[in-house]
Amino acid sequence: MLFLQNRLYITFLRLPLLIRVLFIALFVFLSFGIIIHLLEPHTFPTIFDGIWWAIITASTVGYGDYVPQTFLGRIAAVTLILAGAGFVSTYFITLASAAVTRQDRFTEGKIAFRGMEHIVIIGWNERSRELIDRLTALTPTPNIILIDETLKTNPVDSKYVHFIQGKSHMDETILKSNIAEAETVLITADRGNNEHQADMHSILTLLTIKGLCPNVKCIIEILTSEQVTNAMRAGADEVIQSNKLTSIFMENSLYSSHDGLLSDIVYQLKENRLEILSDDIFSGKSYAEVHALLYQQKYQLIGIKREEETILNPSPAFLINNQDQLLVIK
Incomplete structure (x- = not known):
């Protein structure tokens, strides 16, 4: 019996402080509700009346609907x-205090994310x-998880950014992002270090993520050309050589006869997405025919991806195979 009491006491002590205080308060209300009912059964005809009085009295509200009449009461x-x-x-x-503490922990990046498809x-x-900034402007807005070790608080004031x-x-950090349910991971290069160290750190992060969740799509930014192969070996789904x-x-800007032309094109692409389409209905058709069909659907066909080869603006007579992927701007 003593052993059971000790176990219950230890279990109670292990509960969060908020739960322990709540249990004690409920025990006090119940005890005094029973006591006042026993002391003054005419004034407090039921135990519930006694508990009601105990809650109102302890919370200093004092409605006055039940008032003890005797000295002991x-x-x-x-x-x-x-x-x-x-x-x-x-x-x-x-x-x-718990609410403020949790909000502080959330702002400081210490709370794990529980959502999906982020x-x-x-x-x-x-x-x-x-x-x-661009992702939070989309409709619907995706949930975004930002991971960084140099920041002390969340730099983005948005309910969609965790x-x-x-x-x-570190496994602990990546697991807090619920990586198993993530849609895509983008690893950016730390330009504060030298380029070789930045690429090594990015590839190490990639290895950590792929070790925890091999199926998640990972896009990695690599600064040095010699590390592109290592990034692919580490499991990168796409490598961006920034x-x-x-x-x-810069080269195109140097030799362009129109100042700012390339910049204008790039900024135009900010408002139009580059997408990949794949559909058997285009198989056997010429590039010109597919271009006309897609244009009616408000797609601009710019090229074909055939296996590992990307062909931009092929001849109008170029035939589309059933395995080809169409590069379009929407």
């Missing part, structure tokens, strides 16, 4: 006010900031 009321009011106040103070973005920089503070190559893209952009 009033002694019980004074005792309840001195003891019960303290527990009630403690409960609400603890409740408010986008995980690793690394806070100008590129991720711009991307998050911040997780921590090292992206430095190479920037070099191509």
Whole structure:
């Protein structure tokens, strides 16, 4: 019997403080409700009437619908006010403190995400900031998980952005993002380090994610061309060579006869999505025929992806195979 009492006591002590205070307050209300019913059965005809009186008295509301008439009843009321009011106040103070603490933990990135089909973005920089701004402007807006170890609080004031503070190559941090239910992961390069170290850190993060959830789609930004192969070996579904893209952009700008033409095209693409279509109904048709069909559906066909080869603007007579993927702008 003593052993059972000790186990129950230890179990009670392990409960959260808010639950313990609530149980104590309920026990006080129940006890004084029974006591006042026994002391003054005519004034408090049922135990429920006694419990009602105990709750109203302890919370200092004092409706006055039930009032003790005897000396012992009033002694019980004074005792309840001195003891019960303290527990009630403690409960609400603890409740408010818990709410504030949780909000602080949420802002500081210490709360795990429980949703599904979300986008995980690793690394806070100008590129991720711009991307998050664009994603939060979409309808419907996807849930976005931002993971970064340098930030102290969530930098984005949006209900759709959940911040997780921590090292992206640690299992504990990645698991907080509910990676198993994520739709896509984007790993951005840390340009604060030298390019080689930044790529090593990105690939290490990729290995961590693929080790925990091999099926999740991962897009990784790589700065040095020699690390592209390692990123693919680590399981990247797509590698973005940002430095190479920037070099191509600069080269085209140098030799363009129209100032700002390439920039205008890129900014136009911000409002139009590049998509991939695949449908057997286009098989056997020429590029010109498919282009006309898609144009009626407000798609602009710009090329074909055939296995590992990407063909931009082929000849009008180019025949589409059933395995080809169509590159379009919507």
